[in-house]
Amino acid sequence: MAFNQELEAITQAFSGHGVDEKSLTTILGKWDPLERESYRKQTSNFFIEDHERQFQRWNDHCVRLLKHEFVRFKNAVVLWSMHPWERDARLAKEALKKGPSSYGVLIEIACTRSSEELLGARKAYHSLFDHSIEEDVASHIHSIDRKLLVALVSAYRYEGSKVKDDTAKSEAKTLSNAIKNDEKKPIIENDEVIRILATRSKPHLQAVYKHYKELSGKNLEEDLNDLRFKETVQCLCTPQVYFSKVLDEALRIDVDKNIKKSLTRVIVTRADIDMKEIKAEYNDLYGVSLPQKIEETAKGNYKDFLLTLIARGG
């Protein structure tokens, strides 16, 4: 390979999700000192030229970012081997610590897991952190989201399929009225909306979703202005659409490091649950297959690991 092609290969090896360990070993590993100096001089976004002292130094910020990329594979492996309960408990704790931008993860865990899986996560949380998840959520969140979030993490929904259609219809109407009255009484403070979303069974909520569409012509989450409620409805009623959207956002170039982490989280937590349906939904929504997109955007061991997880179960 000519040096310019090798340069390009190394630039690629360091971009995207994860790093291409193989290229780094075979190419960077064999470069002599002059070639490595050439690399530093020609990679101005990683290296800063110190003209006064005649050398090129690493940009500290880039070193920190690279650390995240190298460790992406390790994090995926550790998360994958964890018991699902411990996994969800740790993800919840991390989301709480990170603050409001990560509260969507709390909603994701509370709403996409089965009743028994969520219960298991709550038990694991006791064991790991000596507190209940609801007590930490309630005492750390002081914003207006608190009521909804505490209610969602505390839910132990009926898991059977029996649904009272009349009740679903009337609750769709209740939601419709609450949305129309949003100006006077903000939805996020509406106890009836929280009651319906946090206590009803998922089959019941899907019936409510259906009746809402018949009533107003739109999907429930389209009419909800509040981000948290949108996420809640998506996770409860159309989880595969929700996950596809999270994956799409995570797979873009140059995303925020928290959003980038969603890629590992979604694939590891859904590989054994509904990855097949998510792949199908992703394809419908974005016209490209998920494995293909990951092939393009992820690198090295991390990429291989994700593709293996996604390929399980067909």
Place this chain on the structure above:
Amino acid sequence: MATLVAPSNHSPKEDADVLWKAVKGWGTDESAIIAIMGHRNAAQRQQIRQAYHDIYQEDLIKRIESELSGNFEKAMYRWILEPADRYAVLANVAIKNLNSDYHVIVEIACVLKPEELLVVRRAYHNRYKHSLEEHVAAHTSGYLRQLVVGLLSSFRYDGGEINPILAKIEADILHEAIKNKKGKLDEVIRILTTRSKTQLKATFNRYRDDYGYSLSKKLLNDASDDFLKAVHVAIRCIDDHHKYYEKVLRNVLKGVGTDEDGLTRVVVTRAEKDLKDIKELYYKRNSIHLEDAVAKEISGDYKKFLLTLLGKEH
């Protein structure tokens, strides 16, 4: 300690035979039913139910329901049910009259240990095809709803760790909120519905040390609405449920008429647990034995059955 007197060995088949003889044909031999069922623990009762079903091809409970009547039937029905199922039935009965009986739901949510409450919630799913929270939420509103649904949804950390600084902070919050009656009721709900019982007891003790009187004494005089009354019940159940049950019994047995449902509920749910401790407390407080007080107020087979559960040999 329990008041129930049950033999360590029994033959479910022989017991089932005796019960069959007691119910077949014209009339019912109530004494025989009391003599057997009044002296069997939960595990033994389930074995008898199973043996009865295997031999006579019918459900013992349904048979008893049709043979007995009145308060005696209600008590025997609840007694034969498995504990978790029993609490589910009691909760459902209370929900039908939630305006006056919300204290029963609070009692169940606060006296039971976290794992026991979970089993009751599962039993409720099985029996009523809905979650307990969803039914309670649909029949209450405002602060009372938030409190009761929160108490039911909690899965408290069960460990012994106490944070004394937190106890002080939260004792002060409770003091402020109850003094002003309007301010910060959300915080009262947060504390009571999410903290561990050990932490709450430390908080209640801190309140007593700092303010000179106990929280429950303060609420006894100041509870002006259903919400504060429910808070009062919750605090008493969490702090010392023996004292709470003694008071319930005292109220049931004094004055004009008797609340048989309340009497049945306490005796049937506690006979195998700690009715003996409650009896001792009752005697200390009222200088009359609980059995004697009960004997004065009720009559017939209902009286015979309750006295048997209370450990009285006759």
